[in-house]
Amino acid sequence: MNLAGTVHLNKTGIAIFAIGFLLIFYYAFLRDTSSMNNIRTINLKELLQTSILAANEGGLEVLKYKNTNDIRSKGKTKEGANDSVTMADLKSHCVMMGTIKSYDKRIRVISEEAVDKCDYTGSDRIIKLSEIDELVDVNVPVDDVTVWIDPLDATQEFTEGLLHYVTTMVCVAVKNRAVIGVIYQPLIKKWYWGWVGVGLSDKNIQVKAKSDDFIKIIVSRSHKGAVEQMIKSSQLKNFKITTAGGAGYKVLEVVKGENDVYIHTTNIKKWDICAGNAILDALGGKMVDLKGNLIDYGYDSNHIHENGLIASTKSDDIYLNKFVNN
Incomplete structure (x- = not known):
């Protein structure tokens, strides 16, 4: 008895077998690689550029509403201070959230303000900084990224007209660590950014020495x-x-x-x-x-x-x- 038997494949069978093998290989390997490269990762250099734009756009909104008196209370802090919110906070939130989501809607963003509906449709402004173009490209899994935004830091001072204290801020955290930070001062139109291990906005920043007794x-x-x-x-x-x-x-x-x-x-x-x-x-x-x-x-x-x-x-x-x- 011939237990091994004999298998005969014609040309059609060989073609079907080859196509099936290629499909299995594509779905098992190539598609997963493409997914990791094009869908599941995000470029931190591009996200830094977007964060600077978002902080800038938010700052413009803050200045638009600097003379309005629309001040509401979100309640009291644990220390008993009034937790205020203004129209500037809300408008800045919408443009900052919209700018980041326009870049990549998959990014998880946490903002100080909770706004049910924003009418922001995006900005045509582009901020291109040569020092950022020179930085390395770093891609990380998008699921590891959390963006924290503060649409108007120092709201109390804003309501008192102390605009030099006011900033708009964006932070990119990878897993649980702060990796990229952008702080924009709208009154003087100046931003600072830092990317841990990669670069700073002002390469000339020098940490000043201080006396040990003061x-x-x-x-x-x-x-x-x-x-x-x-x-x-x-x-x-x-x-x-x-x-x-x-x-x-x-x-x-x-x-x-x-x-x-x-x-x-x-x-x-x-x-x-x-x-x-x-x-x-x-x-x-x-x-x-x-x-x-x-x-x-x-x-x-x-x-x-x-x-x-x-x-x-x-x-x-x-x-x-x-x-x-x-």
Whole structure:
């Protein structure tokens, strides 16, 4: 008995077999590769460019509504302060969200404002920066990306006419870390950006040396919390405390060397601090909570950061470590 048998294939059978094999190979391998390259990844250099455009567009909206008195309350903060929202906040949200979603609708975006309907259809403006064109292309899985936007940081100061404190901010987090930060100051039409491990908007930024016996500390003018008590408990003798509005503004004051350390002890929203965190990291600095932990910016993380923060342009800052340890 011939158990092996004999198989005869004609030309038609061979053709069908070959086509079937190619289809299996395409769906099993080539289609998956194409999906990873063209659908499931996102280019961070392009997203940085889009983030700068979004912050700029939001800033233009903020200035349009600077003289309006449409102020509403979203309720009270945990500390009892009024949590205000203005038409400028809402309009800025719409154009910033629309700009990012126009680039890639798959991106998960978390904004300070929740707007049910926006009439924004996109902008024809293009901001092309030569220094960004020179950067490397980095592609990451889109599911790892979360974009945090603050359409108007320092709303209270905005309502008081203190526009120099106002910023619009965009932050790109990859997994749970702040990687790209953009802070735009609409009043003076200037933006700062940082991409951790890749580059900075101002290559001439120099971290100023400071005397070990004197430190300049910047804190919130409306949410001082227990900062002064914490400083006193650190036994620091020579220091100066400056109050200011807006987390973005305070980070920039540290970045520019006008202040040495930014300290905050009460709750703060992550869209307020994510962009500044990325810029400080890109500069070689650090932003951590008051226990020394890095801040989680993952999509599923709590939008409220509850453990305070301390930020410096130097990751090994002796004062940063001094306050964290107290």
